[in-house]
Amino acid sequence: MTKPDSLQFNSNHQLQHLLSIEGLNQALLTEIMDNAESFASLANQPVKKYPILRGKTIVNLFFENSTRTRTTFELAAKRLSADVINMNIATSATSKGESLLDTIRNLEAMHVDMFVIRHALSGAAHFIAQNVAPGISVINAGDGNHAHPTQALLDMFTIRRHKKDFSSLRVAIIGDILHSRVARSQIQALSILGAKEIRVIAPKTLLPVEVTSLGVTVSHNLEEGLQDIDVVIMLRLQKERMSGALLPSESEYFSNFGLTPEKLAIAKPDAIVMHPGPINRGVEIASEVADGPQSVILQQVSYGIAIRMAIMSLIMQASDRQPS
């Protein structure tokens, strides 16, 4: 059985699938960010299209709703001249009882080169990568609570644009770590890039039981946790989790873990504030902070296109060079 990290590489040790940050090394993350840098600088030009993926077919296969991720993947693919099909499976074949594998087999028969997949269950992208025909690549656009590697990479790219050197950074990730694929991938990416400290801040109900095994420090108090922090990453709190057995109420959460200007002032003065979106104003973050000078939330979105262009072109080069 293939290990998740080895599944991502072809026999030439090139990235064939991007399923998880786990198993990637610092050089590869840096290469992706460097490539994204050149795509980002070209974004302001009048003609934004490059012929790198001309003739390639990419299917955005979304088993879960998404606006930002799907749109930026679509734009990234189109700017690389690929043909893109968006499939919203939440309202499609599987609701008629088709299995995940059958859906993939049918699309394979249409000679697709790459699948970008979002699915509600952890491990779905691995399962598909293990079962697609050779030569087809899979990019994980979020599987359950497991991984969201492209989001983590665009977040690292955003941090690098503002902070340069990871080894001196203390990064706080605040909110629902337990149910967050973004947090898991960010933690792995920050570890690989050598961040000085990764601190997770949340009540115990929103933390995995063995969270420290991921290589983080833990705080249950936002005021304490924000001290000496260079990068503040807020996580979205899903509406259905705001009241019930995980948390008493929105307002109680906001008063304890919501990022207000006063709380942000505890972090380093030049700290940046990030959020993978969509934000819940007044639940995890105050509008003054989300729209304030330290916020880089909208930059994250535009960098998302550059990062996804970099990843798609890297993977497609690998699959083209793969001996048949």
Next chain:
Amino acid sequence: MSTLLITAGRLIDPANNIDQIGDLYIKDHRIISRFNRPSDFSAEHTIDAKDHIVCPGLIDLSAHLREPGQTQKATILSETTAALKSGITTLCCPPDSLPINDTPAVTEFILDKVEHAKAATVLPVGALTQGLEGTKLSAMVALQKAGCIAFSNSQNPIKNTLVLRRSLEYAASHDLCVIIRPEDPWLQNQGCIHEGFQASRFGLQGIPKASEIIAIQQSLTLCELTGCRIHFTQLSCHESVALIKAAKQKKLPVTADVAMHHLFFTESALNTFDSTLHVRPPFRTEYDKQGLIEGLKTGVIDAICSAHQPHDADAKLGAFPSTEPGISALETLLPLVLKLVTEHDLSLSQSIAFITQNAAAILNLKEGNLSIGSIADICIFNPEQRWAVNEQNWLSQGRNTPFWGQTLQGKTTQVIKSGTVITS
């Protein structure tokens, strides 16, 4: 054939404290002598068991057969045949077939199929509550008369403690054994993996150890209240062993088993979202695994079961949480017993007891020994023979084993079922 001689095998019979090379004499389906040839005995058939082990036919306390209702996964014929050829002459099947075994008609249907299969003996376990819904008691006495050996709510723990109490009281009034696979359904919370570092890493819903521990504590308290005989099946936690130990010291009428694969795997094995390792209860930590082995060594855990759960391929194809739990485990039971001996410092006789005599004692079965006068259910195996787990050798309809493609050591060569020789 009315007489059978098994010569020169190493006879291992934990019930009679025998571990010695010698002959076994069978006449009219029964064992009539060990080591000494009866004066008037002439063998119509002889099996040379030199370099082989001759032990009682194995008893499996938990093997799902999937029939009625899920014959795409397995049938009574396929699984009882796989069992018998693997040395298992008697097995208990949990009540969660479709329909559920909560009426004598279902029990009779199962036993009728078993009779036609002419393979392993099946002792059906009846549903403790109707439809396994945990609200109304099933007709336990009628089910017992139809052939049910014990009662269980299987993988559907009873949420309502009053219903659980009444079930145990009712079973106790008729001296029936209740089998509990301990799991608190609230804490189980649709988990699919041990709540540990892998659950944290992969973002999979974990099942905490507390789910099992609380369920055992609850059942033990009600055991004390009702006096019901309880057998705990498929323990997975170190702490569970301590609870059973304390209960036994208090002389509560409790016994326990562990599923064989829990003695060999931990959560660390789940590195790849490999759905063949999706089991319930989940594989836990090395500490838990060692606790279970220690529990066997000290006699706190009485027996080992296969927890056989054959699946069709589709059941295991999908994202990990969407796959069905369970391992097809009949055919690996004996090789893993031998592995237990080499890896965990248990004697062969001790290890065989877990799947013969000790398992029989839990349900007051007369099987599981080579006593004079007993029905000849015998397993003969070559402990050195290696065999590949592949299409050629596998008999169960479910191929969901983590050992697929591997080579295991220890192969059943002949099985005697009620005096009849079956060659594996």
